[in-house]
Amino acid sequence: MGKVNVAIIGGGTVGGGVYQALKKNGRLIASRLGISLSVRSVVVRDLQKTRNVKIAKKLLSTDWKSVVEDPKIHLVIELVGGVRTAKQIVKKALALGKPVVTANKALISEFGEELFALADENNTNLYYEASVAGGIPIIKVLREGLIGNRIPYIYGILNGTCNYILTRMKREGSEFGGVLEDAQRLGYAEAEPSLDVDGIDAMHKAGILGSLAHGFWIPPEQIHVEGIRGISPLDIQFSEQLGYTIKLLATIKPAKKTSDSCAIQISVCPTLVPNHHVLAGVQDVFNAIFIGGDIVGETLYYGRGAGQDATASAVVSDLADAALDLKHDTHNRIPPFVPHSEDGIVAPWEKTVAPFYLRLNVVDRPGTMSKITAILAESNIGISSIIQPEGHEGDMVPLILMVHDASIESMNHAVELIRKLKVVRGIPKVIRVENFED
Ligand SMILES: NC(=O)c1ccc[n+]([C@@H]2O[C@H](COP(=O)([O-])OP(=O)(O)OC[C@H]3O[C@@H](n4cnc5c(N)ncnc54)[C@H](OP(=O)(O)O)[C@@H]3O)[C@@H](O)[C@H]2O)c1
Known part of the structure; x- marks a missing residue:
């Protein structure tokens, strides 16, 4: 032929x-x-x-x-x-x-x-x-280039539109809505942007990568997904003060030891990425995927993810x-997908464990902090740092807490109790943190 x-x-x-x-x-x-x-x-x-x-x-x-x-x-x-x-x-x-x-x-x-x-x-x-x-030829990487490796982790910035919006929000201190409109005018976002900004597009991609890496097909409904509409310039600014950048990150890795040993965690959600990590520096419409192999070690793939x-x-x-x-006549030389993990499962999202960023709007009066820290302590959630920025007018002030590893379940429970405190106003903002330590 x-x-x-x-x-x-x-x-x-x-x-x-x-x-x-x-x-x-x-x-x-x-x-x-x-x-x-x-x-x-x-x-x-x-x-x-x-x-x-x-x-x-x-x-x-x-x-x-x-x-x-x-x-x-x-x-x-x-x-x-x-x-x-x-x-x-x-x-x-x-x-x-x-x-x-x-x-x-x-x-x-x-x-x-x-x-x-x-x-x-x-x-x-x-x-x-x-x-x-x-x-980025990432399917070839997983199916061919890294075929001899187990894949302990994949972290990916998989949606150029979201990365563009978050990059500009950080650079300019702008609100999500204004940057989205600009992105639509420039052709970086669709007129109907929900597939991108609500994380659906990245979720589909994460599902494909996770399936190839772990040998069982992961349907979209098993992937936890959150988009970037709720990210405010305040969160971006406070994250920066703490040494982090907010990215829409796909995370595919073993669930922590608290859950089933062969279960994996797979999610797409806004995540605080340490500024020293290579993924924090991925700007504008670019995509990047950081993959670990048990033989090859760390690998990184970068390029234009769409267009x-x-x-x-x-x-x-x-x-x-x-x-x-x-x-x-070799149609089956590289099959599209080879199942190779009969006992592979996705851990329930509520059982997965991570550190978190928590932003509260609190009444500026003595005793506020102790009420909040008491609830976290009761839930066995340790605090790694707290910032209360100066210069806010009125009697309400933002309070930002970074907490150590906690399950989503216990974090949600604690936040619900905190939200009900009289000294807390509005909806607390919780964002996952990824320190790339495991
Ligand atoms: N755009 C990207 O950057 C990108 C990146 C990665 C993957 N993808 C994927 O690539 C695929 C195509 O995306 P795209 O951006 O090229 O879409 P697009 O610009 O909307 O093009 C779709 C094309 O399909 C034609 N079409 C739609 N329904 C049809 C039908 N029933 N019969 C005949 N023709 C039909 C349209 O015809 P008309 O031109 O006459 O309307 C148009 O030419 C999607 O699955 C997308 O997820 C896109």
Whole structure:
């Protein structure tokens, strides 16, 4: 097979990028692979739409079904986004024995196991490098580069939009809402931003990474997720005073000894990261993933996690693998996912343990502190530091406590009691702290 005919289903941001990348580097790719990749069809919804990447008119179609069924098409790239139609497209192609490349993290995270089984039944493969961290080849890292390692921890900044917003809030002292509007104007955030700012996008990516690292598929509903809407400039400022930066961090590591020994903790939530840690320095739209291997030690991967060209680069890498597999008839050379941990489980979030940052709004009068510290002591929660910034007007002042390791359950219980104190006003703010010590 010297030539592979490709259909791109979805000619938007990523689809346009893939088309453009193949036009630009098609010859180079062909000489590296010994196979030429020929785009035979690009499927879109609206033929009249003005596109920032010009696609030859004769290639455009709106009928994904007949394109996928076309016997001249050897390989299908699904880039329509969403889950419903995307799943139909992927299932149709796999059922026909055609390999599929996708960038769709929601689809893989939610339906990965079902689709991998379908690929296997039909002696073909499903490739999804672009579904996590765009241009960073992190799926290859976990499946191939680190195959000889157990993976004790993965920490990731997996959503460029959130990282951009948090970076600007810190740099400028601005509120979340204003920075979000700016990010939308600049094209760094969608008009409907919830998938990004509520942590859903990062949750899907974390689920995929966690599953590959731990050998059992982790569905989205088992992942604790919190977005960044509740982060205020005050939290960013106080964290800085304490030597930390707030990041939307994906954390995948063994749950602490208090729970089941083989259980893992997997979450995506705002987290205080020490300023001296490399992840604290990841700015703007960049992604970074910090992975430990029991043989290799610490490793770090950094780059653009989204955008037309970065994502296209990952899709083309999968295309190359898929084309080589077609040529050599090795569809199962690198299976999409190999389950290898029968007793793997996700620890219930309430049982997981971490240090915390707690910000309270308290009445500035003697005795306030002792009431709060008494409740924490009763819950067996130790305090590592306290700051009460000067210069606040009125009789209310912020009080910030850093507490040692506590389970989410006991922390929630203590905070509920603290909230009910007459000297405490408003909702306490609790943010997880990650000191990268275990
Ligand atoms: N954008 C990124 O930076 C990025 C990064 C990593 C992964 N991804 C993933 O890549 C996928 C595509 O994202 P995107 O940003 O490229 O989306 P997009 O810009 O909205 O493009 C979607 C494309 O699919 C077409 N389409 C949608 N429904 C269709 C249907 N029923 N029939 C035919 N065509 C249909 C649209 O047609 P029209 O053009 O006519 O509307 C458009 O060309 C998603 O799964 C996303 O999560 C994106």
